[in-house]
Every structure is written in structure tokens, then in C-alpha cells.
Amino acid sequence: MDAKLLSDAVSPLLEWYRIYKRDLPWRHGRTPYTALVAELMLQQTRVEAVKERYVRFLASFPTPEALAAASEEEVLKAWEGLGYYSRARHLHAAAKVIAEQGFPTTFEGVRALPGVGDYTAGAVCSIALGLPAPAVDGNVLRVLTRLYADPSNIDDGATKAKFAALLKAVYPPETADFCEALMELGAIVCVPNGAPACGGCPWQKVCRAHLAGREEHFPVRSEKRARKVVNATVCVLRCGAKYALEKRPAKGLLAGLWQFPFFEGEAPALGRVLAEKHAKHIFTHVEWRMTGRLVEAESELAPYTWVTARELRETYALPSAFRAFTEWVR
Numbered sequence: 001m002d003a004k005l006l007s008d009a010v011s012p013l014l015e016w017y018r019i020y021k022r023d024l025p026w027r028h029g030r031t032p033y034t035a036l037v038a039e040l041m042l043q044q045t046r047v048e049a050v051k052e053r054y055v056r057f058l059a060s061f062p063t064p065e066a067l068a069a070a071s072e073e074e075v076l077k078a079w080e081g082l083g084y085y086s087r088a089r090h091l092h093a094a095a096k097v098i099a100e101q102g103f104p105t106t107f108e109g110v111r112a113l114p115g116v117g118d119y120t121a122g123a124v125c126s127i128a129l130g131l132p133a134p135a136v137d138g139n140v141l142r143v144l145t146r147l148y149a150d151p152s153n154i155d156d157g158a159t160k161a162k163f164a165a166l167l168k169a170v171y172p173p174e175t176a177d178f179c180e181a182l183m184e185l186g187a188i189v190c191v192p193n194g195a196p197a198c199g200g201c202p203w204q205k206v207c208r209a210h211l212a213g214r215e216e217h218f219p220v221r222s223e224k225r226a227r228k229v230v231n232a233t234v235c236v237l238r239c240g241a242k243y244a245l246e247k248r249p250a251k252g253l254l255a256g257l258w259q260f261p262f263f264e265g266e267a268p269a270l271g272r273v274l275a276e277k278h279a280k281h282i283f284t285h286v287e288w289r290m291t292g293r294l295v296e297a298e299s300e301l302a303p304y305t306w307v308t309a310r311e312l313r314e315t316y317a318l319p320s321a322f323r324a325f326t327e328w329v330r
């Protein structure tokens with residue numbers, strides 16, 4: 001592959017980044033720990049959704065030691081609304097390792113932390129440890145396959161490996177800015193879903209896809225698998241001033257998290273139905289089509305855990321899939 005195209009593109013990218021980068025909370029006062037928190041929060045989650053929660057999370061757990069000392073329930077509560085809760089559990093486990101052994105100083109060490117894959121390890125190493133470790137995700141692959149007008153399938157591991165090697169060969173000493181500049185270009189200029197804003201791109205004079213007017217032909221991907229649709233009934237079950245909660249199974253979607261009584265298909269009769277509404281929630285591979293019911297129960301039925309509205313708000317982390325029904329909790 002022609003490494004010169006990318007190595008010549010590094011300086012214009014860094015210049016562009018220094019002028020146009022967004023002011024994001026995790027770009028201030030960064031440490032390896034805060035970089036790890038930010039990268040895990042940002043996986044599959046929009047920047048706008050992360051901003052405020054990142055600040056709150058670090059206010060609660062400013063150091064790995066503080067996070068390591070927290071209970072799982074407290075950590076999940078602080079993660080509420082971000083989804084993909086296994087990330088929170090991994091971060092908690094990673095904090096325990098870091099609190100004991102210190103923050104790793106090599107790529108392999110960071111990669112060995114719980115929940116950290118190649119991408120996150122690369123990002124944390126580049127951003128916070130000054131190491132030239134490429135962080136290649138879908139955004140970076142989109143930008144690079146456009147720059148090269150490369151028709152390789154980006155869902156193929158070999159494509160990722162090829163671009164990771166290419167990036168490693170051109171990494172400048174400003175590892176943090178370079179890593180973030182690539183992400184930033186993918187986030188605000190060379191965007192997915194629709195036309196990229198090539199007029200504001202530092203690579204518009206060299207980008208092969210743009211020069212050929214074929215930006216939207218890249219990246220090339222495999223066809224997406226259709227999502228499985230699950231019809232379910234969610235009961236906001238009330239008895240006096242208390243509401244019923246149950247824990248999801250320890251494995252699978254939203255593993256071990258609290259929820260309102262949830263039934264695939266129809267729910268059994270649990271009491272008097274006061275209101276009903278419909279909502280859906282889309283996960284990566286599954287779509288829930290939910291019928292929500294506010295139900296008045298005659299007694300605090302087993303096997304549920306009964307909590308007050310205040311306890312529900314302050315102590316129990318409820319996945320955002322159920323947000324449509326929390327307005328019934330007063």
C-alpha cells in the first residue's frame with residue numbers, strides 16, 4: 001500500500017484538528033484512567049449522550065481507587081442510560097487491577113485489562129501514554145478507505161490489520177492528537193450515512209474517493225444481519241407506594257440488571273390494568289417491541305423486589321430500554 005499518501009496527509013490533519021476540534025470534557029486534565037473511562041463510555045454510544053455522564057461518573061469516582069472501592073450497584077447506577085452495561089462491569093474490574101498494580105505502561109499491559117480490546121488499548125496508549133498504537137474502528141476505516149478509495153471489506157479482519165499496520169508506519173510524535181484527529185475527522189467531516197463534508201476536509205485535494213466523486217461508495221461492508229424482533233410485555237406493577245423489580249438473568253442481553261417484570265409475549269394477570277402504551281427499543285441484534293402496562297397489584301407479589309419510587313430513582317439502575325415506562329413511577 002502507498003504509505004506516502006497517508007504520511008503526507010498527517011500534517012494537514014493535525015493542523016486541521018488543532019483548529020477545529022470540539023471542546024469535549026475528556027479532552028481536559030487527562031490521565032490514563034480518565035482516558036480509559038472515556039473510551040469505554042464512547043464505545044457504541046453517541047458523544048452527546050456521554051458528555052454529561054462522563055463528568056458525573058468522574059465526580060463520583062475520580063480515581064481508580066475510588067472506583068475499585070465502590071459496589072457494583074453504585075457503578076451500574078452511575079452508568080445508567082449509557083447501555084451496554086458489561087462495559088461498566090469491565091471498567092470496575094479494570095479499576096481493581098489498576099488500584100492494586102498501577103496503570104500499565106505498555107500496549108500489552110493495557111490490552112490485558114478487563115474489557116479492553118485492540119481499539120480501546122490503542123486509543124488509551126496513543127492518547128494518554130504517548131505510544132504509537134493505532135486505534136482502528138469503523139470510523140477510522142471509513143476515513144482511510146475513502147482516502148485510498150480502497151474497496152476492501154471493512155468487516156474483514158484483514159482490512160483492519162492492513163490499515164493498522166499502515167497507521168503504525170506513519171505515526172507522528174504527537175500520538176494523542178493524531179489518534180483523536182482521525183476520530184474527529186470521521187465524526188464531524190467524513191461522516192457515515194449521507195454525504196461527507198469534503199469541502200471542509202484537510203484531505204480534499206488528495207483523497208482518492210473524493211477526486212473520483214465516489215465518496216459514498218466507501219467503505220465497503222458485508223450486508224447487515226436482520227435484527228431479531230421480540231414482542232414482550234413490561235408490567236409496571238404497583239402496590240401502594242411500592243413498585244416491583246426483578247433482576248434479569250446473569251447471562252445475555254442486559255445481564256443481571258434490574259427491570260420491571262418482563263414477559264416475552266403476553267403477561268399473566270397480575271392485577272388491575274390502569275394504563276397501557278407501546279414502545280420499542282433497538283439493540284445491536286435484537287429489537288424489543290414492548291407493550292407496557294401500569295398494573296395495580298393487591299399485594300406485594302413474590303418473587304419481586306418491592307421498592308419506593310425514590311429508591312428506584314436513586315439506587316437501582318434501570319436500563320434505558322424501559323425509560324418509556326418510568327413516567328408511571330411517581
Ligand code: SF4
Pocket residue numbers: 143146147189190191196197198201202203204207208209210215
Ligand atoms: Fe472523507 Fe471527503 Fe475528506 Fe475524502 S475528502 S476523507 S471523502 S471528507
